Amino acid sequence: MAIHIRNSDMRDLVAYAESLGWAVEKSKGNHIKFSMDGSKPIFTSSTPSDPRAWKNCRSRLKRLAVAE
Numbered sequence: 129m130a131i132h133i134r135n136s137d138m139r140d141l142v143a144y145a146e147s148l149g150w151a152v153e154k155s156k157g158n159h160i161k162f163s164m165d166g167s168k169p170i171f172t173s174s175t176p177s178d179p180r181a182w183k184n185c186r187s188r189l190k191r192l193a194v195a196e
Contacts, residue, residue: 138176148189159173159174167192170189
């Protein structure tokens with residue numbers, strides 16, 4: 129993992145996304161961008177206020193990776 133994220137749930141999400149083949153980068157606005165060839169990028173906050181935000185993002189990443 130090349131980017132630094134304090135939240136352990138988000139660190140796990142980044143590791144999971146990378147295992148599915150997503151490229152991960154952090155934007156200037158403190159958001160995380162997940163990108164994969166042939167798919168639209170997915171953005172999420174690196175410090176979500178909603179406790180389900182990382183779980184929802186994980187579901188979207190999995191759904192799109194399987195569709196490829």
